[in-house]
Amino acid sequence: MLWSLVKILLFVGVVLVLTWAAVQLMEVSGQAVIMLPGIEFTLTPLQMVLALLVFALLVWLLFKIIGLLIAFLHFLNGDETAISRYFNRNRERRGFAALADGMVALASGEGQLALTKAQRAERLLERPELTSILAAQAAEMAGDHKRAEESYKRLLADERTRFVGIRGIMKQRLAAGDSETALKLAQKAFELKPRHEEVQDTLLRLQAESHDWAGARTTLGAKLKSGSLPRDVYKRRDAVLALSEAKDVFSDESSIEAREASIEANRQSPDLIPAAVMAARAYIKADNKRYATRVLRKAWEVHPHPDLAAAFAEIEPEETPAKRLKRFTALTKHQTQHPETKMLLAELYIAAEDFPAARRALGDLPETAPTARNLALMASIERGAGADDRVVRGWLTKALSAPRGPQWVCDKCHAIHAQWAPICDNCGGFDTLSWTTPPREEITLPGNADMLPLMTESPEEREAHKSGPESALVIRDEHGDLDPAAVPPGSEPGESTRPQDRGDEARQDKLS
Structure with a gap:
């Protein structure tokens, strides 16, 4: 505000001074005569001053025109001049505008438009460290992998963008399934930026897939140092890598190294079930049964597992x-x-032919959490206790459609594996397998309702069922309830229609 007032006052002062000077010149008497060949000019003092000002302006314009002509000649000669700088600035402005439009198109998911803008910006700016990155990402979005790889290769020439180029080509090789080349590129990218988390994860996965367990453990240590991995997770995954190394050594029949590696894996992560099993078997091979027992007992305290029981039996x-x-x-x-403890006890009692104790050990597990395993155990218990074949077949029929129970399931893709592995065979995730119950899948047998009597009744019962009176037929309504109109005379709607069925139910209640 103050500066605006000062400028107004200065302007008024200049106008006053010029006005006073003009008045003084008008009051001066006399004339100025300018004589040229054949022409004579008579000027007052004021006109003389104005003429001098016009003459000075014309001289200034003449020098400017001469300088412009000289600059134009230099421009035609290829030299850097004000004209070339003007056009360069204009071109650069249009190039950055195209670059900005390309980035907006890339963020909007318009890959083809972003690629067109990137090509225009590359032509105008001649800045490959900027435009090649945009062109590569736009080509990837548009599905032009060849052009994307060419753009990434151009980035390798500049030290500032070399990592971006290597990482981009690495992802291209991974998408193409070339794991060997991708591994070499990941190692080079890791050398350039060892703290880059994505490169660490990619390199670790590729090293694990190629069974380079020593290199994978080095990469895992770098993740710990960079702070991208908590120490407890590091100990667990390092134990997984040590266990994987032990399995490979064991497959090469190098027993001493296998024992050392498996024992080291179990020491780092005692709750890792495969490590505990392998360490226990290493102790058994070394005739150190006391240590094998201790290893398996500690693992069982954390998480009971059938593999631990199998190793304990060995x-x-x-x-x-x-x-x-x-x-x-x-x-x-x-x-x-724990259900695993109950089923283990039931199996042990069955082996000892103590079937009532086996039934007590199993408890209400077949009713509250039925699985194919505990239902099969119930069939064995009934068979050992001398139950009718129909009862045994009934339990086995239930086991057909029951879930299998806990299995090795990938936490990322939920793929089920028959055995533990450090890497998921389906999604390639590292250390993602856990012993858990997978999502329930309904199992439908063709003609299930028609096949049920064939699986649960003996031939004699089926024959009697066919030739018997109307009591052999029970009709249910659409909700599965007994149809009162179809219940034979003398029977209650909730009762069994055959004497042997009621006798079996009474016997089951007595056993329970």
Whole structure:
């Protein structure tokens, strides 16, 4: 505000001074005569001053025109001049506008438009470190992988963009399935930026897929140092890598190295079930049964698993069922309410032919959490207890459509694996397999309702069923309830229509 007032006052002062000077010149007497050949000019003092000003302006314009002509000649000669700088600035302005439009199109998901703008910006700017990045990303979005790879290769020439180029080509090779080249590029990118988290993860996965466990452990250590991996997760994954290394060494029949690697993996992560099993078997091979027992017991305390029980049985393979039942107390006294502990006890009692104890050990597991395994155990218990074949077949029929229970399931893609592996075979995730129950899938057998009597009844029962009175036929309504109109005379709607069925139900209640 103050500066505006000062400028107004200055302007008024200049106008006053010029007005006073003009008045003074008008009051001056006399004339100025300018004589040219054949022409004579008579000027007053004021006109003389104005003429001098016009003459000075014309001289200034003449010099400017001469300078412009000289600059034009230099421009035609290819020299840098004000004219060339003007056109360069204009071209640069249009190039940056095209670059900005390309970035907006890329963010909007318009790959082809972004690629067109990137080509225009590249032609106007001649700045490959800027335009090649946009062109590569736009070509990727548009599906032009060849042009994208060419753009990434141009970035390799500049030190500032070399990492971007290597990373881009690495992703292209991964998409094409060329894991060998992608691994080399990932190693080079890791050398340039060892703290880059995406490159660390990619390199770790590729090294694990190629069974380069030593290199993978080095990369894992770099992730820990860069702070992108918590220490507890690092210990777990390092144990997974050590276990994988042990499995490879074991496959090469190098038993000493396998034992050392598996024991190291179990020491780093005692809750890793495959590591505990392999370490226990290494101790068994070294005739150190006490350490094998301790390893399996500690793992069972964390998470009961059938592989742990199988390895525990290998400690004393020749023992009797009674001795085995007693020795397995070291496991079964822990996690007593866990389904795996209950099923293990039931299996041990079945082997010892103590079927009532097996039924008590299994508890209400077949009713509350039925699986194919515990239902098959119930069939074995009923068979061992002398139950009718129809009852045994009934349990086996339920097992056909029951879920399998916990399995090795990938946390990322939910693929089911028969055995534990460090890498998911489906999605390639590292250390994503966990022992858990997969999502329930309905199992439908063709003609299930028609096949059920064939699986649960004996031939004699089916024959009697066919030739018997109307009591052999029970009709249910659309909701699965008994149709009162179809219940034979003398029977209650909720009762079984055959005497042997009621006898079986009474016997089942007595066993329960």
